[in-house]
Amino acid sequence: MKQKLQLKLQSRTIHVGDVMEKLCRFPTNSIDCIMTSPMYYNDIDLGVPGAWGNERSVFEYLSKMRVFQNELLRVLKPRGTCFINISDSYAKRNHGPIKKGTKFMVPEMFSSQCVLDGWLCENVIQWLKRNAFPTSVQTHLWWNMEPVYFLVKNKNHYFNLDAVKIPRLHKSKPLNRRVRDAAHGRLEARFGKKYRASKKEIRQFKQDIRKRADYTGFNSRYDNTKNDKNPGCLLDIPVKVVPGLSHVAYYPVEFAEWFIKCGCPKNGIVLDPFLGSGTTAIAAENLGRQWVGIELSEKFAAESIKRIGVGKLA
Ligand SMILES: C[S@@+](CC[C@H](N)C(=O)[O-])C[C@H]1O[C@@H](n2cnc3c(N)ncnc32)[C@H](O)[C@@H]1O
Incomplete structure (x- = not known):
């Protein structure tokens, strides 16, 4: 060849x-x-x-x-x-x-x-x-x-x-899935009685959800200290x-x-x-x-x- x-x-x-x-x-x-x-x-x-x-x-x-x-x-x-x-x-x-x-x-x-x-x-x-x-x-x-x-x-x-x-519009924070699932009424269906979320946490989540584009993720892989997304x-x-x-x-x-x-x-x-x-x-x-x-x-x-x-x- x-x-x-x-x-x-x-x-x-x-x-x-x-x-x-x-x-x-x-x-x-x-x-x-x-x-x-x-x-x-x-x-x-x-x-x-x-x-x-x-x-x-x-x-x-x-x-x-x-x-x-x-x-x-x-x-x-x-x-x-x-x-x-x-x-x-x-x-x-x-x-x-x-x-x-x-x-x-x-x-x-x-x-x-x-x-x-x-x-x-x-x-x-x-x-x-x-x-x-x-x-x-x-x-x-x-x-x-x-x-x-x-x-x-x-x-x-x-x-x-x-x-x-790019810069964030709002201060970023990690999304807490436990609180999210509780706010959506599915925490118990998923995990039984293992986890709970307080009313205050759920109220805060509902306020935050409007800014959901600035959630940085679920766990320690995400660096929440940086102000960029x-x-x-x-x-x-x-x-x-x-x-x-x-x-x-x-x-x-x-x-x-x-x-x-x-x-x-x-x-x-x-x-x-x-x-x-x-x-x-x-x-x-x-x-x-x-x-x-x-x-x-x-x-x-x-x-x-x-x-x-x-x-x-x-
Ligand atoms: C869309 S242009 C690329 C432009 C480039 N991104 C720029 O910003 O200048 C595609 C280029 O591929 C060249 N081209 C077309 N057919 C080719 C081939 N068979 N072999 C090598 N280059 C070719 C064209 O002459 C043309 O300049």
């Missing part, structure tokens, strides 16, 4: 060429964090010959994505994290059983493939794009959200929750226009930073296999992480190096 030459992983490098040709030469278990947004199916045409997203059928796109996601699984370190922002489009004609006019549901199909192939899905984070491009369509709602799939190899993965916690799965980051870029499908630097902050250890290496205008690399630089990218277009790759301010093409 013809052996593919494995490349030496070097930070601050953009590998110019097709994602699969490059990725298959990356060493196994070498990447700490993957942050990327592939071309969506049937969406924007960036005018790059050979770019993904222009396949004749959605099934062809999904099968390419399947090989790709398995290659990502291979290159990711066992404790690594992977964040994939992938959105959707509407079918302009029938694709086999998929009828013209429907939303394809590509993100759902792609993420199902990932789980079936051995990825663990930790979250589906919804990116709220408050200032997304408006729509004149009258038959469905304005589409101002995109999912980001948080995927890992195993439950022992790296995750710095503190890096993305888990931000949840809605990420509200406006889209920003970067003057002077010829790329038109990029995400904001703050967006990439959010994922790298919680998903990549200090000095870890971030991979963006669809680097585009270099946003992920800028975010990695800002946060003191190493980075490596892949981009099909020589023009975008060269512009990225200028925008990042460091790095080389390979």
Whole structure:
């Protein structure tokens, strides 16, 4: 069998060429964090010959994505994290059983493939794009959200929750399940006469319940001394226009930073296999992480190096 030459992983490098040709030469278990947004199916045409997203059928796109996601699984370190922002489009004609006019549901199909192939899905984070491009369509709602799939190899993965916690609205306290069950009249049914809750405790619980978003959890795993809380799965980051870029499908630097902050250890290496205008690399630089990218277009790759301010093409 013809052996593919494995490349030496070097930070601050953009590998110019097709994602699969490059990725298959990356060493196994070498990447700490993957942050990327592939071309969506049937969406924007960036005018790059050979770019993904222009396949004749959605099934062809999904099968390419399947090989790709398995290659990502291979290159990711066992404790690594992977964040994939992938959105959707509407079918302009029938694709086999998929009828013209429907939303394809590509993100759902792609993420199902990932789980079936051995990825663990930790979250589906919804990116709220408050200032997304408006729509004149009258038959469905304005589409101002995109999912980001948080995927890992195993439950022992790296995750710095503190890096993305947000301030609490109220002073936090742990939820007492004994008192909650008593307030709901189910304590005895659950535990017999073993536990009791006083009227005062129940009264306090009923007052507190209005602030339930600030309960921190049930037991000693939760640190109640910190005044921050888990931000949840809605990420509200406006889209920003970067003057002077010829790329038109990029995400904001703050967006990439959010994922790298919680998903990549200090000095870890971030991979963006669809680097585009270099946003992920800028975010990695800002946060003191190493980075490596892949981009099909020589023009975008060269512009990225200028925008990042460091790095080389390979
Ligand atoms: C949605 S854009 C990524 C934008 C990036 N997140 C940013 O903020 O600039 C996807 C990129 O993937 C590149 N691309 C498309 N098909 C590719 C392929 N087969 N191999 C490598 N890159 C590809 C496109 O040229 C495009 O720049």
